[in-house]
Amino acid sequence: MVVMTILAGLSAMAYRGVAEDLKMSSATNSVVAALDNARAMAIKKNRYVITVFRPRLDSDGTEQVVDIVIAEWNGDSASANRGDGDIWTYDRFVPIQGMAVRAIKGGVNVAGPGYGTGDDDIWWCSTFLPANAVVPDNEPFGSLVGVLYSPEGRVVVRNAQSGADRIWVDFNRDWTQTISDTESVVWNDPNVVTSPWPSSLPGIGAYFDLEIPEGEPFISMTPILAVFNEKEFRTSVNPNDWNSPNLRDNAYTEYIDQNADRIQFNRYSGVPLE
Numbered sequence: 001m002v003v004m005t006i007l008a009g010l011s012a013m014a015y016r017g018v019a020e021d022l023k024m025s026s027a028t029n030s031v032v033a034a035l036d037n038a039r040a041m042a043i044k045k046n047r048y049v050i051t052v053f054r055p056r057l058d059s060d061g062t063e064q065v066v067d068i069v070i071a072e073w074n075g076d077s078a079s080a081n082r083g084d085g086d087i088w089t090y091d092r093f094v095p096i097q098g099m100a101v102r103a104i105k106g107g108v109n110v111a112g113p114g115y116g117t118g119d120d121d122i123w124w125c126s127t128f129l130p131a132n133a134v135v136p137d138n139e140p141f142g143s144l145v146g147v148l149y150s151p152e153g154r155v156v157v158r159n160a161q162s163g164a165d166r167i168w169v170d171f172n173r174d175w176t177q178t179i180s181d182t183e184s185v186v187w188n189d190p191n192v193v194t195s196p197w198p199s200s201l202p203g204i205g206a207y208f209d210l211e212i213p214e215g216e217p218f219i220s221m222t223p224i225l226a227v228f229n230e231k232e233f234r235t236s237v238n239p240n241d242w243n244s245p246n247l248r249d250n251a252y253t254e255y256i257d258q259n260a261d262r263i264q265f266n267r268y269s270g271v272p273l274e
Helices: 002-045 129-133 230-234 245-259
Strands: 049-057 064-081 087-095 102-104 108-114 119-125 145-149 166-169 176-178 184-186 218-221 225-229 261-265
Touching: 002 049, 002 064, 002 102, 002 108, 002 145, 002 225, 002 261, 049 108, 049 129, 049 166, 049 218, 064 108, 064 166, 102 108, 108 145, 108 218, 108 230, 108 245, 119 245, 145 166, 166 218, 225 230, 225 245, 230 245
Parallel strands: 087 166, 145 218
Antiparallel strands: 049 064, 049 145, 064 087, 064 102, 108 119, 108 225, 176 184, 225 261
């Protein structure tokens, strides 16, 4: 009986290990398939196309699902003088109609280095929505990361046609960049899209932070991705200790460095490499 009990326990552990491996493999395959689709669409349409990893809550609001959204740039941009002659350009992308949105479930998430602020050695990933669903701002916010394809199908970190490295996706196509419940930017308002802008343009200060599930912050472009088991990660840490975004990012980075599956890209063709 003792031997049988031990064998049963070992079998259960082995099964859980295989199940976790299959879950990670399925998630990585979904990411690679979406990237292949985005690259093909960029070449076919001869335009910039971005793949964004956007979290949402499931139907009961307790589990997080990551949607893989493919969006395109149709030439919608706005430039403005941010002071002292510093001209910044912002590009609006929209989801490609007819493109299926893949979903990553099972507590798996996607991260990318923080190129948006030069934090190349820090892994950024999206806000964990369940933590803030009941108590707002319960945890530091995360960021949206994305992979940008040029019209030639190469992976780039900025739109060379408009000089923009500040891209946002208008997920609901309403021309309003939603930052939070109280902040937004109406990009087709002539009083906003002027040069120079008003001194206190709402929402721009948020940049990459995803503050609410419907948020549309700027996307941090990345030339490398990490697919990791966020559910497992969160059982090994105490988020109550994260009283700053840096502590959150450092905790994620330590785990991802040791446990994530990496997706890199061919430098010349843009083809994803596992």
